[in-house]
């Protein structure tokens with residue numbers, strides 16, 4: 015009987031402990047990272063994901079991958095003059111507290127420049143994102159067919 019009474023307390027304590035550790039270590043969470051496959055010889059590629067911030071405001075300050083010589087944070091936007099889609103490099107990307115930022119083909123993305131090898135379907139791109147407060151977050155972006163969504167590729 016004594017044993018049975020103690021068990022819930024132990025579970026309760028360990029749950030609290032886990033929660034605290036997780037909250038500290040994973041204030042930034044990356045959901046569904048993906049990249050579009052490229053043709054052989056292509057020099058650029060891009061990766062997309064949802065960046066969830068469970069804590070205070072933070073910002074993405076760098077991206078790195080061994081697949082490319084240069085990895086940058088980019089924004090797609092419509093040229094007000096001719097209505098065409100263009101993109102530009104941005105130095106940092108704000109991730110507001112308790113919010114999520116969606117990186118997608120029509121908006122923000124991680125850009126690979128001077129690819130060392132093509133992005134091949136079915137493989138993954140290793141990527142390190144550096145956040146001002148959360149530090150380095152390692153992830154692997156699934157390579158899928160261009161123009162599709164990650165949920166289309168099981």
Ligand SMILES: [Cu+2]
Nearest residue numbers: 088089101125
């Ligand atoms: Cu770009």
